[in-house]
Amino acid sequence: MSARHIAGALTCGAVALGLAACGEIDQQAKTEKIYAGKKDTRAFESEKFGNDRAKWEAALAQRNRTQNEYLRTEPAPDATR
Secondary structure, three states: OOHHHHHHHHHHHHHHHHHHHOOOOOOOOOOOOOOOOOOOOOHHHOOOOOOOHHHHHHHHHHHHHHOOHHHHOOOOOOOOO
16 A cells, blocks of 8 residues: 555544544433432431431431441450550
């Protein structure tokens, strides 16, 4: 192949890639939909916590403390003594 054919092939390839890059399709929804499901309630609005956010946060903190392995296990004996 001559240099002219190679240059022509490269030019055609570059043009094809350039045109392919311009073909992006718009991905936005055409209509705005309104959520028609049930209203979500917050966790502290249940009967268990009586709509008291502080009570819910205290229960959550206590749950986190019981799941902490460092607090649940006994400390290792001190090896330096």
